[in-house]
Amino acid sequence: MTPRLLLFLSLIGVTVSIIIGGGGGGGYNDHSDHHSHSDSSDSSDSHEHRPHPHRPRPPRPQPGRPPRERTNCPANWLLFTRPEGNWCAQVGRGLVTLQTTNKLQAFVATLGLDQAEAQCQALGATLTGLQSSLERQRLAEAARLLAVQYDIAEGAMWVGGRAKPECTSVSACPDSRNSFYWTDGHTQNGTDGFGWEVGNPMLEYHYLDHSRGISGCATLVFARSGGVVYFWRQFVHGLLDDIWCNGQARMYACGKLAT
Numbered sequence: 001m002t003p004r005l006l007l008f009l010s011l012i013g014v015t016v017s018i019i020i021g022g023g024g025g026g027g028y029n030d031h032s033d034h035h036s037h038s039d040s041s042d043s044s045d046s047h048e049h050r051p052h053p054h055r056p057r058p059p060r061p062q063p064g065r066p067p068r069e070r071t072n073c074p075a076n077w078l079l080f081t082r083p084e085g086n087w088c089a090q091v092g093r094g095l096v097t098l099q100t101t102n103k104l105q106a107f108v109a110t111l112g113l114d115q116a117e118a119q120c121q122a123l124g125a126t127l128t129g130l131q132s133s134l135e136r137q138r139l140a141e142a143a144r145l146l147a148v149q150y151d152i153a154e155g156a157m158w159v160g161g162r163a164k165p166e167c168t169s170v171s172a173c174p175d176s177r178n179s180f181y182w183t184d185g186h187t188q189n190g191t192d193g194f195g196w197e198v199g200n201p202m203l204e205y206h207y208l209d210h211s212r213g214i215s216g217c218a219t220l221v222f223a224r225s226g227g228v229v230y231f232w233r234q235f236v237h238g239l240l241d242d243i244w245c246n247g248q249a250r251m252y253a254c255g256k257l258a259t
């Protein structure tokens with residue numbers, strides 16, 4: 001391209017831009033000067049005097065973002081915050097009957113393991129595991145409040161813990177956190193939820209009735225006082241005890257996923 005042609009073309013270009021720029025009237029005022037620097041689509045004069053509406057944009061779904069934390073539990077259930085997904089737990093009790101022989105007295109019946117599990121299933125739950133000391137203490141406190149309400153000095157509540165099949169004695173499984181597992185399918189095994197009474201689990205073979213096998217089920221001990229219990233030496237509120245699975249307990253603890 002020759003220099004003369006270049007000059008000619010650039011003159012045309014200047015002419016064209018003057019015509020366009022002057023199309024709106026005051027071609028050389030501040031507005032048209034502004035327009036010449038702005039996007040061609042952004043051509044309204046009035047937008048200079050009106051603030052841009054700041055509409056919040058709806059959040060875009062981001063790939064790999066964790067789902068909303070689930071924190072809903074039924075009324076009067078405890079919420080256990082867990083990294084793997086939150087959990088709801090509740091303490092239930094055996095049926096209350098009134099004994100009227102001497103005085104009006106509420107009596108909380110004991111339940112077998114299967115009855116306790118059936119109560120949980122009716123609530124869309126199962127006998128719960130305990131993933132931490134804090135969960136164990138919170139559940140024991142819920143039981144203590146029920147004990148106050150029904151005037152029960154002390155007792156035990158079924159939880160969803162079972163001896164591992166290979167743990168047929170303490171010497172076979174000396175690590176008390178790993179001799180039992182949680183049956184609810186969600187509670188992490190091997191955690192400090194497995195806080196046992198001193199010397200427990202005993203994984204004790206039943207010395208009278210051999211059909212009972214070893215003490216392979218777990219209960220959480222509670223006391224109205226929140227302290228020492230008297231039915232077994234050295235036992236205190238809020239720790240686990242292994243009992244025979246065909247035993248009885250006054251309370252049980254159910255658990256299910258938060259929604």
Ligand SMILES: *[C@@H]1O[C@H](CO)[C@@H](O)[C@H](O)[C@H]1NC(C)=O
Nearest residue numbers: 181182183185186187188189
């Ligand atoms: C805990 O162990 C039991 C028995 O092996 C298993 O069925 C259960 O799924 C385990 N729980 C978790 C959360 O992995």
